[in-house]
Amino acid sequence: MAETLATQPGAPHGAEAHRAAAAAGGKRRDFLKLVTAGFAVVGTGAIAWPFIHSMNPSRDVLALSTTEVDLSPIQVGQAVTVVWRGKPVFVRRRTEQEIAAARAVSLSELRDPQTDEQRVIRPEWLVMIGVCTHLGCVPLGQKPTDPKGEYGGWFCPCHGSHYDTSGRIRRGPAPSNLAVPPYAFTSDTQIRIG
Amino acid sequence: MASGLHQSEFTNPVVRWIDARLPVFTMMQKEYGTFPTPRNFNYLWNFGALAMVTLLIMIATGVFLAMHYTPHVNHAFDSVERIMRDVNYGWLLRYVHANGASMFFIVVYVHIWRGLYYGSYKAPRELLWMLGVVIFLLMMATAFMGYVLPWGQMSFWGATVITNLFSAIPLVGDSIVTWLWGGFSVDNPTLNRFFSLHYLLPFVIVGVVFLHIAALHVTGSNNPLGIDPKGPQDTVPFHPYYTAKDSVGLVAYFLVFAVLVFFFPNLLGHPDNYIPADPLVTPAHIVPEWYFLPYYAILRAVPDKLGGVVLMFGSILILFFLPWLDTSPVRSMRFRPIARIALFLWTVSFFVLLYCGAKPPEGIYVWLSRFGTAYYFAYFLVILPLLGRFERTLPLPESISRPVLRGGGPLPAGAAAKPMEKA
Numbered sequence: 001m002a003e004t005l006a007t008q009p010g011a012p013h014g015a016e017a018h019r020a021a022a023a024a025g026g027k028r029r030d031f032l033k034l035v036t037a038g039f040a041v042v043g044t045g046a047i048a049w050p051f052i053h054s055m056n057p058s059r060d061v062l063a064l065s066t067t068e069v070d071l072s073p074i075q076v077g078q079a080v081t082v083v084w085r086g087k088p089v090f091v092r093r094r095t096e097q098e099i100a101a102a103r104a105v106s107l108s109e110l111r112d113p114q115t116d117e118q119r120v121i122r123p124e125w126l127v128m129i130g131v132c133t134h135l136g137c138v139p140l141g142q143k144p145t146d147p148k149g150e151y152g153g154w155f156c157p158c159h160g161s162h163y164d165t166s167g168r169i170r171r172g173p174a175p176s177n178l179a180v181p182p183y184a185f186t187s188d189t190q191i192r193i194g
Numbered sequence: 195m196a197s198g199l200h201q202s203e204f205t206n207p208v209v210r211w212i213d214a215r216l217p218v219f220t221m222m223q224k225e226y227g228t229f230p231t232p233r234n235f236n237y238l239w240n241f242g243a244l245a246m247v248t249l250l251i252m253i254a255t256g257v258f259l260a261m262h263y264t265p266h267v268n269h270a271f272d273s274v275e276r277i278m279r280d281v282n283y284g285w286l287l288r289y290v291h292a293n294g295a296s297m298f299f300i301v302v303y304v305h306i307w308r309g310l311y312y313g314s315y316k317a318p319r320e321l322l323w324m325l326g327v328v329i330f331l332l333m334m335a336t337a338f339m340g341y342v343l344p345w346g347q348m349s350f351w352g353a354t355v356i357t358n359l360f361s362a363i364p365l366v367g368d369s370i371v372t373w374l375w376g377g378f379s380v381d382n383p384t385l386n387r388f389f390s391l392h393y394l395l396p397f398v399i400v401g402v403v404f405l406h407i408a409a410l411h412v413t414g415s416n417n418p419l420g421i422d423p424k425g426p427q428d429t430v431p432f433h434p435y436y437t438a439k440d441s442v443g444l445v446a447y448f449l450v451f452a453v454l455v456f457f458f459p460n461l462l463g464h465p466d467n468y469i470p471a472d473p474l475v476t477p478a479h480i481v482p483e484w485y486f487l488p489y490y491a492i493l494r495a496v497p498d499k500l501g502g503v504v505l506m507f508g509s510i511l512i513l514f515f516l517p518w519l520d521t522s523p524v525r526s527m528r529f530r531p532i533a534r535i536a537l538f539l540w541t542v543s544f545f546v547l548l549y550c551g552a553k554p555p556e557g558i559y560v561w562l563s564r565f566g567t568a569y570y571f572a573y574f575l576v577i578l579p580l581l582g583r584f585e586r587t588l589p590l591p592e593s594i595s596r597p598v599l600r601g602g603g604p605l606p607a608g609a610a611a612k613p614m615e616k617a
């Protein structure tokens with residue numbers, strides 16, 4: 001303290017000292033402003049986050065995110081629709097012909113190239129999210145009486161997308177194949193989706 | 195001018211473009227920037243800003259709670275529990291909202307008391323004061339209906355008791371209660387309408403607060419001396435002086451608020467409200483939220499149904515008439531040696547009533563409530579009207595800045611004698 005207070009020989013004084021002090025003060029003010037703004041931004045973010053996060057799926061919703069499906073009652077050629085995370089999931093027990101048709105297609109014909117093998121765990125069972133990749137309608141084709149489209153799979157009536165027996169997009173506005181959810185066989189007759 | 199645009203003084207081209215067409219920036223600058231404010235505020239002048247902030251907090255947390263809440267008798271309680279356990283940060287939203295209501299009332303009580311002490315209700319601020327009382331009534335209605343929403347035992351029985359107050363009205367009382375309920379007891383229709391109104395009223399409060407502030411900006415603020423600013427030497431611009439001072443108070447306020455929310459979130463609540471509502475069993479001892487206790491004590495102090503209800507509502511409605519009941523032209527109690535003591539005793543009576551409201555209505559508590567009630571009303575109806583005539587007030591300072599600029603010593607004799615002493 002003592003040194004700073006004592007006037008040193010040759011130290012600036014008068015108007016000159018004033019200007020130097022003002023410049024230093026200016027720097028300090030800039031610093032204070034930056035720190036204040038920084039705190040305000042961090043604080044606002046910290047307050048906003050709980051509000052934003054409260055709109056994300058809550059724990060009870062997340063707890064619903066697995067669905068078990070018993071496959072034993074499904075006959076060859078039949079399909080069932082189950083609900084997973086509020087969305088329809090198509091489970092189809094495919095016939096030999098359907099599998100053969102899906103595997104005969106060459107990848108170059110596909111808009112979203114994927115082999116049938118990549119889309120199934122066991123060839124007999126096709127499991128897909130039943131939501132059209134165009135704008136979210138549920139394609140027809142689960143019931144025996146439904147139109148199945150040009151390729152014998154599914155047909156979305158909303159804007160005319162055709163899916164084949166592997167659920168791949170073949171014609172119409174949809175950009176990609178019906179999505180395959182994460183699932184696993186927990187036994188020979190049971191799968192767990194999610 | 196021909197184009198009819200506002201002559202904006204802002205230089206930023208975007209701001210200027212908007213301001214010329216819709217002078218909101220000029221308005222903000224005038225009302226919150228350069229607004230001349232008495233230079234002698236103490237921290238009691240912080241509480242209006244705190245109330246404003248709390249209202250915004252209540253609306254923000256409330257809107258997000260409403261995204262998860264289900265207003266149905268079969269689901270309401272569970273949906274609140276789900277908010278507490280499953281919704282991300284739901285516990286925080288709910289605890290801030292529930293404790294925010296308490297903080298809101300603390301802030302508003304201090305704000306009102308500030309008005310009582312410094313005579314802020316007197317001319318020319320009568321309407322400003324009355325708008326404040328309207329806000330207070332709306333707040334009470336909002337908080338009451340909010341407390342019903344979690345549909346616990348206290349929610350249900352609180353709703354039953356308070357709505358039944360209206361049955362005291364002669365002739366039409368019962369029909370009114372049935373109408374309020376939408377049935378023959380507090381039930382799903384009641385819960386639905388309370389939720390609807392609980393969502394609506396805070397926005398009505400925002401509207402009345404706007405009028406409250408508009409009226410304030412016509413008369414300007416009162417101050418601890420209760421005398422009018424006589425010129426620029428008595429005022430400072432609102433910004434940065436009071437924006438800074440209010441920010442300091444706000445930080446302290448948030449600290450208290452945070453301690454309540456994070457360490458004692460259920461301190462001010464009642465454990466019975468964590469028991470789902472049961473229309474067949476009344477809890478042994480039902481009490482309202484703490485901020486209603488003084489009025490509840492007044493209700494129970496009177497051994498007559500209608501009389502109790504009338505006094506209870508009267509205890510708040512009387513505030514509307516206060517500007518005319520207090521006949522003294524001296525605003526600040528600093529210069530009213532007797533009124534100051536009377537107000538101090540009134541404050542004591544308020545706390546005595548608050549205390550008695552939480553106790554069972556028997557023995558000593560009934561008598562304490564009666565004394566408290568008697569003094570509460572006597573202050574407004576007898577003491578203030580009489581003091582206006584008989585009290586010898588102390589000499590008022592000549593101006594706000596004078597004691598400060600003269601170095602704070604005793605006032606020169608001439609200055610002390612001259613001012614607006616009552617004629």
Ligand code: HEM
Nearest residue numbers: 252253256257259260263288292295337340341343344396
């Ligand atoms: C003047 C402002 C407000 C006050 C004084 C207030 C007061 C209250 C109170 C005392 C409770 C009961 C708390 C409990 O024990 O759980 C409550 C609950 C609730 N309030 Fe408000 N509130 C206000 C504004 C709002 C707004 C603007 C909304 C919605 C837009 C809202 C939505 C809710 C909901 C959904 C509940 C039930 C959830 C719960 O009990 O925590 N509130 N309110």
Ligand code: FES
Nearest residue numbers: 132134135156159
């Ligand atoms: S949503 Fe399926 S084709 Fe448009």
